[in-house]
Amino acid sequence: MKVPFLDYRAVNEPFFEEESAAVRRVMESGWYILGREVEAFEAEYAVFVGAKHCIGCANGLDALILCLEGYKALGIVARGDEVIVPSNTYIASILAISRAGLMPILVEPDLNTYELNPARIEAAITAKTRAILPVHLYGQCADMTKINKIARDHRLKVIEDGAQSHGATHFGVHSGALGDAAGHSFYPGKNLGAVGGDAGCVTTNDDDLAKVIRALRNYGSDYKYHFEYQGYNSRLDEIQAAMMRVKLQHLDETNARRQQVAAHYLDGIKNPKIILPQTGEGNQHVYHIFAIRSSQRDALQNFLKENGVGTMIHYPIPPHKQPAYCEWNNLSYPISEKIHAEELSLPMSPAMTDEETEYVIEQCNRW
Numbered sequence: 001m002k003v004p005f006l007d008y009r010a011v012n013e014p015f016f017e018e019e020s021a022a023v024r025r026v027m028e029s030g031w032y033i034l035g036r037e038v039e040a041f042e043a044e045y046a047v048f049v050g051a052k053h054c055i056g057c058a059n060g061l062d063a064l065i066l067c068l069e070g071y072k073a074l075g076i077v078a079r080g081d082e083v084i085v086p087s088n089t090y091i092a093s094i095l096a097i098s099r100a101g102l103m104p105i106l107v108e109p110d111l112n113t114y115e116l117n118p119a120r121i122e123a124a125i126t127a128k129t130r131a132i133l134p135v136h137l138y139g140q141c142a143d144m145t146k147i148n149k150i151a152r153d154h155r156l157k158v159i160e161d162g163a164q165s166h167g168a169t170h171f172g173v174h175s176g177a178l179g180d181a182a183g184h185s186f187y188p189g190k191n192l193g194a195v196g197g198d199a200g201c202v203t204t205n206d207d208d209l210a211k212v213i214r215a216l217r218n219y220g221s222d223y224k225y226h227f228e229y230q231g232y233n234s235r236l237d238e239i240q241a242a243m244m245r246v247k248l249q250h251l252d253e254t255n256a257r258r259q260q261v262a263a264h265y266l267d268g269i270k271n272p273k274i275i276l277p278q279t280g281e282g283n284q285h286v287y288h289i290f291a292i293r294s295s296q297r298d299a300l301q302n303f304l305k306e307n308g309v310g311t312m313i314h315y316p317i318p319p320h321k322q323p324a325y326c327e328w329n330n331l332s333y334p335i336s337e338k339i340h341a342e343e344l345s346l347p348m349s350p351a352m353t354d355e356e357t358e359y360v361i362e363q364c365n366r367w
């Protein structure tokens with residue numbers, strides 16, 4: 001038997017008919033940029049998240065940059081200010097801070113949940129700190145109860161990186177409505193993914209920020225041929241918006257299927273050499289990634305590969321060891337380094353069958 005890590009086609013196939021009709025609708029409309037589909041998707045995703053505003057943009061990295069640039073335009077953040085971010089995230093969370101001319105300050109995660117550890121945040125706050133950028137890594141929310149409290153005490157903004165957590169909740173509140181603003185990615189592999197392209201959005205309850213970001217994504221234009229800011233071209237495509245409207249309707253259902261697969265794994269994998277993922281207090285995990293850990297990770301990955309099970313490592317090299325951030329290469333973040341050395345992602349998708357899940361469990365237990 002062969003179980004791929006992720007079969008994009010199988011994930012999307014149930015929606016081919018509806019998505020084709022949506023694409024056709026865009027072609028027929030004759031309005032090809034920032035039209036009715038983007039407006040409708042923004043309205044529908046805002047309702048889903050429980051946020052007042054949703055502003056579509058080109059991708060998840062841009063969404064985070066737009067949040068930070070928005071706060072800069074409003075005079076809340078200035079070039080050189082510091083933003084706290086987890087040391088074990090995907091590089092985009094950190095790049096967004098650098099790209100906005102701000103200083104990323106890395107803080108270690110909790111080894112049990114892999115989420116930013118609130119107990120370590122206060123020690124990293126300085127007179128220049130303006131924001132915390134928690135990442136809801138692998139599909140569950142960071143400890144937003146504690147993070148929001150620290151942010152309130154120190155008057156910091158909280159910008160969620162919700163790229164991996166569409167539909168996840170923390171004490172009943174959706175990812176994207178837990179902080180002051182949130183960036184979302186609809187890269188095809190995410191829980192809510194575009195098809196054949198990139199997409200992203202910002203959600204926020206802040207009217208002023210929403211207004212600025214709406215202008216910034218479109219050259220800084222507040223009304224036609226009038227430019228209030230030096231903005232970007234970072235718009236959400238009509239076609240992607242139309243297709244994601246279809247998939248948004250099925251997001252709860254596809255997340256529920258991921259949760260079933262995860263429940264199978266959690267129940268079935270019994271191998272003392274494998275550490276299973278834990279869910280933080282108050283969290284509904286949507287398992288973007290099913291992250292296990294083993295001190296013999298590479299051997300396990302090879303064993304699974306030989307037996308037809310595809311896996312991935314999220315992520316093999318921590319951000320502070322990347323050539324792109326050579327100024328950090330000699331710094332030590334032992335918890336992140338441990339996670340990066342031991343993490344392995346098992347196959348996870350709403351398209352997985354019970355037989356495939358059983359097979360993965362069997363192979364993990366046989367190892």
Ligand SMILES: *Cc1c(COP(=O)(O)O)cnc(C)c1O
Nearest residue numbers: 059060061090092093163185187
């Ligand atoms: C995917 C991802 C991003 C970037 O999203 P893109 O749409 O690929 O630009 C940012 N942060 C995290 C945690 C991600 O997983």
